[in-house]
Amino acid sequence: MKLITVAGPPSSGKTSVILKTIAALGLPKRSVGVVKFDSLTSFDNVRYSENDVPVQTGFAGKICPDHFFVTNIEGAISWGKRKNLSMLITESAGLCNRCSPYIKGILSVCVIDNLSGVNTPRKIGPMLKYADIVVVTKGDIVSQAEREVFAFNIKEVNSNAKVIFVNGITGQGTFILAKYFSEVPEVDTLKDRTLKFTMPAAICSYCTGETRIGDYYQLGMLKKMEYGD
């Protein structure tokens, strides 16, 4: 089974890109499945089901979404194998711009949209920096210049990435993306593989349910800001 991880900010168009790419792959019905990692709610499973794509959804809830991803990714592989999928795509929302749910040796795709502002690529961090492919959506509604500057800013952060413009409505651009998807090597297990980037340090008192404010309650790994005059 082939595995591809797709990440990106909420509402950047991940689901549309994945659905259009599955269509462009031209593989037999129900042979490409999706596992969606989200935090609280998600309605994307409906769209996948409508398109006859096998889907599983997991909610991180109070757990850091990326920790949740890494502790459940092997389960996703087992599910995919049970379903006899030839390709499994994981979709996760990047929530704090700090993390990247990417695994070494597994095709990592970051989806961001042109509407989020030309400087966004410079702010996203590891999710963009460690991606193999950066998919840019919603290019059909901004000017050519903004598309070009956006791609340039992506290259400034991640000069190795392939930048692909995809129209999530018409599917324009998914042909090339599908080509990359179909070329990834097969994986059987992820055991002993490593993440491309460390997960956030989440070991302070607030991680364990503290809600009160004040120095006295702040224990564990903390970082204090230095304010100017």
Next chain:
Amino acid sequence: MSSDTCAYDYYDEVITTPLYLLLEKYPLSADYLANHRLHGIDLSKTLTDALTDEDIDALEEFGLDVDGLVLHFCKFLEAFTLSQTCDLGKIHSLTIIGGMDKSGVPENVSLTLHPGEIVSIVGPTGSGKSRLLEDIECMAQKDTPTMRQILINGLAPDDERRFDTGGKLVAQLSQTMNFVVDLTVREFLEMHAKSRMVSNVEEVVKRSFICANSLAGEKFTPDTKVTQLSGGQSRALMIADTALMSASPIILIDEIENAGIDRKEAIKLLAGNEKIILMSTHDPLLALRADRRIVIKNGGISKILVTSDEERESLDKIEKIDRVLLNLRNSLRRGDVISKDSVCEIKEESNEQL
């Protein structure tokens, strides 16, 4: 794929040269430092000497240590000097070899386009215009649903070229596009010029601005926010900017008829800048100005028409009609009352035609 051996070309330079000299030689380095929260760094020292303990702690958040930063910076320099030299290469011709339509009927066409040439595309909505565009964009090699093949300079591009140019081959302009950045016209043009790494930013920006204003019905200043421009002004700026600054050798224009700009001049400007222009339009004034027009039906190219002498003659008349309409529009804008005389001449002429 850039290999580490190439990045090492910059290694010695980066570890021995003070930052201010590197910034002079590679101005984009400033962005690199800013992206890693190093904009306050001591520029009189080399990168490794200038890093404070605090900086090094902060680097960890970017997944880098000192050695990692140096190598990553070298790769950055390599990527941007490389893209300057081997952009897209010169495109002398683009050939579309027909495949088939949605029902599998062969297209039996072969169409070669050269820079400066304008081809219009006509056909009902959903007939397959965007499919044709996508075939061009991904340089289809009989591997898309239409089975078309695209040749660049008469040859099939190799896979590497095909996938590395991603999105850069075709620039698009359409009625539905907007500006979203919160910048003035000048800042906007400067930003684009910087990303294109042009050496004479000021001159290019000035030229684009003058050009945009000459296309726009109503003039605007360089200090106007791009988001405050009218539809026509936005289109004018987009066209001037695409013509003078875009990296793409091919431009697709989608339905710009009602844009309130000097359409004739706009097309001339784009073609004059050695671009291949594909124009999806039903505006007779634009469609007939093209040398040829592709007729799309049922997902396929059903025929290619060469603009005939008769059509060109009609173009003069259509221009007259258009000018009358333009004058009427301007009269309305000035607050004039529309007199009977200003419309009757054309009216009689068109009755004769009927």
